[in-house]
Amino acid sequence: MVELNNVNFKYKNKKPLFTDLNLQLGTGFIYGLLGKNGAGKSTLLKHIAGLLYPQSGQCKVFGYTASQRIPQMLEDIYVIPEEFELPSIALNAYTKSNAVFYAKFSYEQFNKYLTEFELPADAKLSTLSYGQKKKFLIAFGLATNARVLILDEPTNGLDIPSKSQFRKIVASALTEDKIIIISTHQVRDLENLIDFVVVLENGKIIFNKNxxxxxxxxxxxxxxxxxxxxxxxxxxxxxxxxxxxxxxxxxxxxxxxxxxxxxxxxxxxxxxxxxxxx
Known part of the structure; x- marks a missing residue:
């Protein structure tokens, strides 16, 4: 379970963004995190991943304090950010170097996802389009079998067939012990995929229903x-x-x-x- 209890946070020299924010996310569900620009979606995701720390309150991921970022938690959480940079190496070389940090990583699943996304394992990351790189990260993230998977604007750069593949693959990857959080502006890309709709506005959860x-x-x-x-x-x-x-x-x-x-x-x-x- 992911739990945010009375979280207060503000950026330096800015007005408070979160004031006593509370949110609970249970296992076995896909959550759609929706909100306008500046609502605090990315900030909320960074708190869950332990990349930002609340000034007060707690953010826990399966009992671990997220801000402490201990190895046991980090191997069970994977973040696919909206903006990213990848090294100029082959897909299989990147995978070999990074899969070791995830105890439940499955090469069988990873190769299956690459096939579905029509990505060759020996391709060089620098030769891929933005959309292909996004599909590679999605395939890698799902193959980690982390119990918390965070996807920030995952369908940006994907064409219509790829968006359909994305929905199919993510839905099939969900198990009863996992939490998948998808933040997006492209709400129609989440139709027939998510279990809960969570709307964030001005740093507050204003709607949270299944x-x-x-x-x-x-x-x-x-x-x-x-x-x-x-x-x-x-x-x-x-x-x-x-x-x-x-x-x-x-x-x-x-x-x-x-x-x-x-x-x-x-x-x-x-x-x-x-x-x-x-």
Whole structure:
């Protein structure tokens, strides 16, 4: 489990970013961390990885204090950052040098992922495109079998077929003892993949619900024509129509539109959250 308890943090000469921030992430789930630019998503991920330290409060990863970055924790957590640099060596040479730091690294899985991503193991990293390098890091990260996998904007640089491969591979890699956290602005890339939606705004967790509960309680309409005003929780103008979020009165699970959900949560946080109060 990942636990952030009453975390307070601010950058030097800046106003506080986190004030008594609390968050718990359980095993066996894929979390989508959503937020606008500057909301604090990358800062939150760095706290979990122990790369930033709270001024007060605690961040624990499977019982370890993240900021202490002891080896037992580090071999069980892998971060794929949005921005990265890779050495000018072959993929297999990089893997040989770095896999030793992860006790559960699987070459069998790694080679399988390379095949699915259509990456040759003997290729030189410097000859790969940005998207190919991203796929290599995703393959390596999954093959570590770390219990916490953090992906910051993982679909940047991936074409449409590669995004589909990404969703398929990540979903198949999840096991009941792992936590996968995906932070992105490209919310549609996470549809049919994540189990929980976590929205961060101005350093605060303003929404944290599982997809099943969302689909039971909310409906996402691309045209609100004929929908009673009392059922509309959020709406936005589209060319020739209005789209939005409504109460789900059908009793059936609905398809969750992550983009509409995110926009609704950001604009009408209290209205959307109030619909989940039991």
């Amino acid at each position: 997809i099943a509960e969302i689909s039971e309680r909310l409906a996402f309409e691309h045209s609100l024509a004929g929908v009673p005003a009392s059922d509309i929780l959020y709406h936005e103008d589209m060319p020739g129509r209005k789209a939005g979020i409504t109460r789900n009165r059908s009793g059936q699970e609905t398809r969750v539109d992550l983009e509409l959900l995110f926009n609704g949560v950001i604009k009408d946080t209290s209205v959307i959250n109030s619909h989940f109060v039991k």
